[in-house]
Amino acid sequence: MTVFRCAAAWIDNAVSGPVDIVTDHGVITAIGPPDTTGDDQPESLPGLVFPGFADAHSHVFHRALRGRTHGADAQAGSFWTWRETMYALAGRLDPDSLHALALATYTELLCAGYTAVGEFHYLHHRPDGGRYDDPNAMGLAVTDAGAEAGIDVTLLDVAYLSSGFGKPTVGVQQRFSDGSIDAWADRVAALPSALRTGVAVHSVRAVPESALGSVAAAADGRVLHVHLSEQAAENEACLAATGRTPAALLHGAGVLGPRTSAVHATHLTAGDLGLLAGTGTTAVICPTTEADLADGLPSIAAMVDAGIRLACGGDQQVIVDPFAQARGIEYGERSATGRRGTMLPAALVGAATVNSHRSIGSPGGSIEIGAPADLVAVRTDSARTAGADPDQLVMVAAAADVAVVVRAGEVVATNGIHRRFGDPGEMLGASIARAWR
């Protein structure tokens, strides 16, 4: 049993405290006023203690692209030219180099306050499309890395069968494809049952309409993720090929629902919003990646008005910072509309914690009895946070303000230093250099 003494903690989506949080076997067993009469030596957590954050949408290998895609050459053109650089990276990785990169990146995420991540995994096969001896070698490289870093990974195994409507996969996309939806389902079924897994449709571009229902069936009660309308060009191609929007196509195949998350949801019609709201589908907003890739801005006010649950994703890991992701939702809306306060700070924290955990099937995201003992203590006396109203800390804090990360009742990172692997910068540098070799 461990007692964490908090001057302040985020409980029931508000600041309260001082409070003792008692944990046993990785679970919160009691919450109450500080008990100064007992013999137990409490572990003091500084600042404001949040529940662990979740990154609901990660492409972990994209971390090797950070700071390398902004040149004045073709990389700078659009999402589609950026994708060429991403494909060049995707073509180089093998299970060992992917494992090293994922281990470093998940270590960075954990030190930043993320205790769970949904890995949208589509880098399945050899560069020529052939199978590894274990057809799930790449996925297991990712989940092994998560276990070593101490972050809770939901492996969202992605179906990817075509490069566009009626077009076969080409080039590096062969790595992503199982060739048929049945082969994809067989491989997914062979994943170890001890892992927490979900399934995913890469996008309506990459999974034919006739195969969408098979992915929904394979979910079998697990979470299902799908990239939805990230680019206007996807909507145009979908309308031209099927006469329907991507959201309508997915809905017709039974893909939308309360365990489904639509990632990005940037270019939605009023009808699309109604489909997401009516089915209880979550929208995962990835503000820093969407800005980086010039995706455009989703209508947050329309989603909030429709009652759509919002979660947060880091996506290409261009910035690993749960606070920047959360407030990025509100800042994008302010820039687009000239209005402030569509998402108040408590709603942003809810999106980054409980909603993001729920999106990936994780039980975390709240400080309550019975919840995982995952705690993130954030400094309130740093150059960024000093003087801020604690209720509004999400609007000013940065990953660098994360003082202590507790996972399953144990301190796993302190002031950006991982208990086992130290400063993530060194392992990131080495693994990124290796990835590009």
Ligand SMILES: [Zn+2]
């Ligand atoms: Zn993505």
